Amino acid sequence: MADVKYSKKHEWVLVEGDIGTVGITKYATEQLGDIVFAEIPDLGKNITSGSEAAVVESVKAASDVYTPVSGEVTESNAAIVTDPSLINKDPEGQGWFFKVKLSNPSELSLLMNKADYDKYVEENPS
Amino acid sequence: MNQEILKTSLYDFHQACGAKLVPFAGYAMPVQYPLGIVGEHNFVRSKAGIFDVSHMGQFSIIGDETVCKQLEQIVPIDLASLKLNQSKYSFLMNKDGGIDDDLIVTKVEEGINIVLNAACKHNDVLQIKSVFTKLAKFILHDELSLIAIQGPMAVSILDNFIHGVSDLKFMNGGSFVFKGQSVYVTRSGYTGEDGFEVSIANEIARNLCETLLTNSNVAMIGLGARDSLRLEAGLCLYGHDLNSKISPVEADLLFGIAKQRRETCDFIGGSVVKDHLSNGIKKKRVGIQPEGKIIAREHTKVFHEGKEVGEITSGGFGPSVETAVAMGYVNFDCSEVGTSLQLEVRGKQYPAKVCLLPFYKKSYAK
Numbered sequence: 393m394a395d396v397k398y399s400k401k402h403e404w405v406l407v408e409g410d411i412g413t414v415g416i417t418k419y420a421t422e423q424l425g426d427i428v429f430a431e432i433p434d435l436g437k438n439i440t441s442g443s444e445a446a447v448v449e450s451v452k453a454a455s456d457v458y459t460p461v462s463g464e465v466t467e468s469n470a471a472i473v474t475d476p477s478l479i480n481k482d483p484e485g486q487g488w489f490f491k492v493k494l495s496n497p498s499e500l501s502l503l504m505n506k507a508d509y510d511k512y513v514e515e516n517p518s
Numbered sequence: 519m520n521q522e523i524l525k526t527s528l529y530d531f532h533q534a535c536g537a538k539l540v541p542f543a544g545y546a547m548p549v550q551y552p553l554g555i556v557g558e559h560n561f562v563r564s565k566a567g568i569f570d571v572s573h574m575g576q577f578s579i580i581g582d583e584t585v586c587k588q589l590e591q592i593v594p595i596d597l598a599s600l601k602l603n604q605s606k607y608s609f610l611m612n613k614d615g616g617i618d619d620d621l622i623v624t625k626v627e628e629g630i631n632i633v634l635n636a637a638c639k640h641n642d643v644l645q646i647k648s649v650f651t652k653l654a655k656f657i658l659h660d661e662l663s664l665i666a667i668q669g670p671m672a673v674s675i676l677d678n679f680i681h682g683v684s685d686l687k688f689m690n691g692g693s694f695v696f697k698g699q700s701v702y703v704t705r706s707g708y709t710g711e712d713g714f715e716v717s718i719a720n721e722i723a724r725n726l727c728e729t730l731l732t733n734s735n736v737a738m739i740g741l742g743a744r745d746s747l748r749l750e751a752g753l754c755l756y757g758h759d760l761n762s763k764i765s766p767v768e769a770d771l772l773f774g775i776a777k778q779r780r781e782t783c784d785f786i787g788g789s790v791v792k793d794h795l796s797n798g799i800k801k802k803r804v805g806i807q808p809e810g811k812i813i814a815r816e817h818t819k820v821f822h823e824g825k826e827v828g829e830i831t832s833g834g835f836g837p838s839v840e841t842a843v844a845m846g847y848v849n850f851d852c853s854e855v856g857t858s859l860q861l862e863v864r865g866k867q868y869p870a871k872v873c874l875l876p877f878y879k880k881s882y883a884k
Binding site for chain 1: 557746842
C-alpha cells in the first residue's frame with residue numbers, strides 16, 4: 393500500500409517501493425496563492441533531506457521547496473514548469489515536483505502521517 | 519513615538535470581506551481578498567474593481583492666486599496653464615534633483631489638491647510648507663477616504679450611483695453627489711485601466727463600496743493586484759522605482775515636468791535636472807522582459823556581457839500578459855530597446871531584453 397508522509401515545511405512524499413514522489417501540500421498552496429513559476433531539480437542530482445530541491449513562485453514571492461527525503465532524482469515533473477497552476481489545482485496529485493530513489497528510508501520515520509500533519513497545521517498557523 | 523498601526527475608515531469592512539491585512543506604510547491594508555491576486559487582477563482588467571487608497575495623503579492648499587507660483591518652486595509643472603479641475607502627474611523635487619515623492623496635482627476652486635504617497639505624506643507637507651513665503655492654508659485631510667474604481671466597466675457602474683462622472687475626461691475631476699453628500703471625483707488611476715478616484719467623507723465610504731458591490735461586476739481588490747496591474751501598465755512605485763536620489767530624467771518621466779520648464783529648470787533641484795538634460799545621464803529606467811518564465815524581482819542584479827550594469831526595481835508575473843515583467847535601472851549605454859541583458863536569479867543568469875513600457879496598454883477616455 394502506498395504511504396504518504398508530511399514534513400513540517402509542508403511537503404508530502406508518497407512512497408512506493410524505494411521511490412518517493414515529492415510535492416507541496418494543499419495547505420502550502422493555499423498560503424502561497426496563485427503559483428506562476430516552478431523550477432524542478434535535474435535528473436540524477438543527489439539531494440539531502442531538509443535541503444532546497446526546487447523553487448516555487450507565487451505572484452507575491454519565491455519559496456524554496458525542501459526535500460523531505462534524501463536520494464537521487466529519478467524523474468521531475470515538467471508539466472508543472474509548463475503550467476505552474478497545476479500545483480494549485482491538484483497539489484497532491486498532478487502537481488507533484490520530483491521523484492527520488494530513497495537512499496535513507498529510515499528518514500521517513502521522522503515525518504508525520506496525514507492526521508498528525510493536519511493537527512500540526514491547525515496548531516501552527518503560518 | 520506612537521507605533522500603533524493606523525486604520526482606514528474601511529478597516530472593519532475589509533475584515534468583513536475576508537481580506538488578508540498586512541502593514542503597509544504604517545496602515546493595516548488589504549493585500550488580497552478571497553478572490554486571490556491573479557483573480558483580482560483579471561477582474562479589474564475585464565470588469566471593475568474597488569481599491570481602498572485612503573492611506574494616501576489628500577492634501578489641500580487654500581489661498582489666493584499666489585499659491586500656484588509658490589508651489590511651482592518645488593513641483594515642476596505649469597500650474598497657470600492648468601485648467602480648473604484638471605489634474606497633472608508630477609513630483610516633489612529635492613535640491614539634488616531627486617524625487618521626494620510623485621504626486622497628482624488638481625486645480626480646484628479653492629486652490630490646489632494634491633494626492634501624496636502614504637509613506638511620504640507627512641514629510642511632503644513639511645517640504646511644501648517650507649517653500650511658501652505667503653500665507654496659505656494647508657490641510658492634510660484625515661476626514662476623507664479615497665476610493666478608486668478601476669476597470670472597463672467602472673464608468674457605467676459608477677455613473678449609476680454618482681451621476682455625471684461619465685462626462686469626465688481622463689485626468690479631469692469635479693464635484694458630484696453621492697446619496698445627498700458631496701464627493702470629489704477624478705478620472706484617473708494606477709492600473710492601466712479607465713477608472714475613477716472618489717474623495718469621500720469617511721462616514722459614507724463604506725456605503726459607497728457596498729452600493730457599488732451590489733453590482734456583481736464589481737469586486738474589492740487588494741494591494742497585491744494593485745502592484746501587478748501598475749507594473750504591467752509600466753507605472754512607477756515610489757520607494758522602489760523612484761526615490762530621492764533619482765531624477766525625473768533618469769526615471770524617464772519627463773512628462774512630469776512642464777515643457778517650457780525643462781528649458782528654464784526654475785525649480786528646486788533644477789540645476790541637476792538641467793545637467794541631466796544637456797549632458798546626459800549615467801543610468802536610466804527601462805522595461806525589462808525576461809525571455810523565459812523566470813521571475814526577476816526587486817533587487818535582482820542585471821548584467822550585460824558579463825558586467826553588472828543595473829538592478830531590477832520592480833518585477834513579477836503579469837497575469838494579463840502571461841509572462842514575467844520587470845523594470846529597473848541600467849547604465850545608459852545599455853538602455854536602448856532590444857539590448858540583451860542577463861538577470862541573476864538564485865545564482866544563475868537568465869536572458870532578458872530591454873523593452874518598451876508599458877507591457878499592457880489600454881486607451882484612456884480622452
